Amino acid sequence: MAKKKPEILDHDKKTGKITLKLRKGLYPLDAVFGAAYVMIDRAYVFLDKDEDGNVLIYIHAKPDEPGLDMEALAGEFANEALGQVLRGRIMKEHKNRLELIVSQAVAGAVGIAGMDDIGLDDLGLDDLDGDDDDLDFLDDPLGIAVPWEEKYKKSANEQRPDVVRGEKQEAEAKEQPGPGDSGGFNPVDNSDPS
């Protein structure tokens, strides 16, 4: 029965080189690439194929990592390849869902960020931008904070002439003596006019 797990073809302990064989069809090439890519910072990785189409992986320790356990590294490579296979399957199964989530996230981000590009002019908000920048929050240009009595007493007198007349008459009446006043006797002249 053919071996299905990754096979160590050769391990040269002197040179620190190990050769793995992955059976054809068990691991997609993308998974092998993914595993190799993870490993190339720690070791030299070289890929090949044999006559049967099986993938051969040559892993060679780097000079600055002399104590590297090559068999452990080979096991790690196989694990990583398996993880890449699973990741690929999940991506494939949920491709549409993932694309939808990403596109919604991007659209949401563009929607918020895009407000800067729109500009207030486009929304007809020019009147709200810049004209009142000199106003302090205590300023009251519309006189909203002025008490009603103060506001309308003054303005009402100015606008109502009858009130003005009344006050004027009142003022004039005060100057002339009334019936009750002892402001002087003013007899009626009944002398004969002939």
Add this chain to the structure above:
Amino acid sequence: MTNLRFHRKIYRMGSLQEVMDSFGEFGTFKLEKDGDYFVLEISDMDEEFEEILPHEIANYALAQTIENLRS
């Protein structure tokens, strides 16, 4: 002189071209096809890098192949 054999079903020609461009100052490079393989011939290598350079080139070729496939 060192020959590196890259399987054509794994490594891409474009990636090997990039390798030659990037490592040009470290030696003389020549790329040929031989059946299922691309053969990269490296000559006039600096003695200081002779041992390590083929490995670094192979790693770089693999990385470029993967990145080109993903982009």
